[in-house]
Amino acid sequence: MMAEAVGLVNTLDNWRVVDKIIMSTKTPEKKRIFGKGNFQSLTEKIRQTAGITAVFMNVQRLSPLSERELEEAWGVKVFDRYSVVLHIFRCNARTKEAKLQISLAEIPLLRSRLKNEVANLDQQGGRTRYIGGSGETLLEVHQRLLKEREMKIRSALEKLRRKRHLLRSQRKHKEFPVVSVLGYTNCGKTTLIKALTGDSGLQPKNQLFATLDVTVHAGQLPSHMTDLLVHVRDISHPETVNQKMNVLNVLKNLQIPDRLMSSMIEVHNKIDLIDSYQFTEPSVLPISALEERGLDELKKAVEEEILNSTGKHILDLKVDLSTPQLSWLYKEATVQDVQVNADEGSAVVKVIMSTAAYGRYKKLFAGW
Numbered sequence: 001m002m003a004e005a006v007g008l009v010n011t012l013d014n015w016r017v018v019d020k021i022i023m024s025t026k027t028p029e030k031k032r033i034f035g036k037g038n039f040q041s042l043t044e045k046i047r048q049t050a051g052i053t054a055v056f057m058n059v060q061r062l063s064p065l066s067e068r069e070l071e072e073a074w075g076v077k078v079f080d081r082y083s084v085v086l087h088i089f090r091c092n093a094r095t096k097e098a099k100l101q102i103s104l105a106e107i108p109l110l111r112s113r114l115k116n117e118v119a120n121l122d123q124q125g126g127r128t129r130y131i132g133g134s135g136e137t138l139l140e141v142h143q144r145l146l147k148e149r150e151m152k153i154r155s156a157l158e159k160l161r162r163k164r165h166l167l168r169s170q171r172k173h174k175e176f177p178v179v180s181v182l183g184y185t186n187c188g189k190t191t192l193i194k195a196l197t198g199d200s201g202l203q204p205k206n207q208l209f210a211t212l213d214v215t216v217h218a219g220q221l222p223s224h225m226t227d228l229l230v231h232v233r234d235i236s237h238p239e240t241v242n243q244k245m246n247v248l249n250v251l252k253n254l255q256i257p258d259r260l261m262s263s264m265i266e267v268h269n270k271i272d273l274i275d276s277y278q279f280t281e282p283s284v285l286p287i288s289a290l291e292e293r294g295l296d297e298l299k300k301a302v303e304e305e306i307l308n309s310t311g312k313h314i315l316d317l318k319v320d321l322s323t324p325q326l327s328w329l330y331k332e333a334t335v336q337d338v339q340v341n342a343d344e345g346s347a348v349v350k351v352i353m354s355t356a357a358y359g360r361y362k363k364l365f366a367g368w
C-alpha cells in the first residue's frame with residue numbers, strides 16, 4: 001500500500017502544503033507504518049526541512065500509540081484524515097450548532113485516546129485503583145464523564161433543532177417565502193447572498209467548504225418573497241460542467257420535489273472573470289456577485305418564478321384604518337408598502353398572500 005506523508009504549515013485557519021513526500025508503507029493496522037529505512041530517511045527529511053510545523057498522514061485513523069510515536073520522532077504534530085477534517089470544520093464553524101457537531105465528532109477520538117492512556121498507566125505498573133470509595137476505576141470515571149459530555153451535547157443539539165423547527169413553522173405561518181441558494185463549493189453562494197441581502201456579517205472566502213451551516217437571511221427581493229431553488233455556478237471554473245453534474249446528482253439523491261426542480265433558476269456567476277461571456281442558454285442568468293452585476297434581473301426572475309410556482313398574489317387592498325385589517329395583514333401576510341390617506345382614514349396596502357389567506361381575509365372582514 002502507498003501512503004502519503006505531506007508536510008503542512010498551519011497558519012491559524014489556513015492550511016498550506018509546503019512539502020510532499022510519497023512513502024511506501026505497510027498497512028496502518030500493523031504496528032509499524034513505515035519500513036525502518038523509509039522511516040529513518042523520512043524522519044531526517046522532516047527534521048531538516050524548515051517550515052514544517054505538522055505532518056499529515058494520509059490514512060483514515062492513526063492509533064493513539066502510532067500518533068504519539070511519530071510525534072516524538074518528528075517533533076511536530078501529526079494528523080490523520082479524521083483529525084484534519086475535524087480541524088478544518090473547527091476553523092470554519094461559526095454557529096453554535098456547527099460547534100456542537102464538532103464537539104460530538106471529537107468524542108470517539110477522545111475515547112480511543114483515553115483507552116490508550118489507561119493502558120499505558122497499566123503497563124507502567126500504575127494499575128488504576130477504585131477512586132474515592134466510589135467503586136469506579138479511573139478509566140470508568142473518565143468514560144462516564146465522556147458519556148455525560150456526549151449526552152449534554154446531544155441534548156443541546158436537540159434543543160437547537162427544535163428551535164429551528166419552530167422558526168421554520170413561524171415563517172410558514174406568515175407565508176414568508178424562502179429562496180434556497182445552492183451550488184458547488186466556492187462558486188460564490190455566500191457572496192451572492194451577501195449582495196442580495198446586504199448582510200455584512202457574511203464572509204465569503206476563497207476556500208473550500210467555507211460555509212458549513214445552513215444560514216437564514218432576511219432578503220430584499222422586489223416583493224419580499226420566495227419559495228424557490230437558485231443554483232449558482234462558477235462559470236469561470238474549468239470544471240464548471242462537471243460541477244453542475246455533481247450538484248444535480250446531489251439534488252437527485254435528496255429527492256427534491258419535481259415542482260422545485262423544474263422551477264430552479266440557474267445562475268452563471270463570476271462572469272467578470274470571462275473575457276466575452278456568451279449568452280448561449282436563454283434561461284440562464286449571468287451575474288457577477290462580486291461586482292454586483294445582473295442582480296436586479298436575478299431578483300426579478302426570482303419573483304416571477306415564485307408567483308408562478310406558489311400562486312401567491314400581490315394585491316393592493318384598501319383598508320379602513322379604524323379596523324384591525326392592517327394589523328391582521330401584518331400578522332398573516334407579507335406587507336410590502338402602505339400608502340396612507342389621512343383625510344379618509346384609509347390606506348392602500350400592497351400585500352403578498354396566498355389564495356387561502358386572501359379567502360380568510362375576505363371572510364373575516366366581509367362586513368367591514
Ligand SMILES: Nc1nc2c(ncn2[C@@H]2O[C@H](COP(=O)(O)OP(=O)(O)OP(=O)(O)O)[C@@H](O)[C@H]2O)c(=O)[nH]1
Pocket residue numbers: 183184185186187188189190191192203204205206207208209210211212269270271272273287288289290291
Ligand atoms: N471574480 C469573482 N469572484 C467571485 C465572485 N463571486 C464570488 N467570488 C469569489 O469566490 C470565492 C468564493 O466565494 P464564496 O461566496 O465564499 O463561495 P461559497 O459558494 O459560499 O463557498 P463555500 O461556502 O466554500 O461553499 C471568494 O473568493 C469570492 O470573492 C464573482 O462574481 N466574481
Ligand SMILES: [Mg+2]
Pocket residue numbers: 189190191204205210211
Ligand atoms: Mg459559503
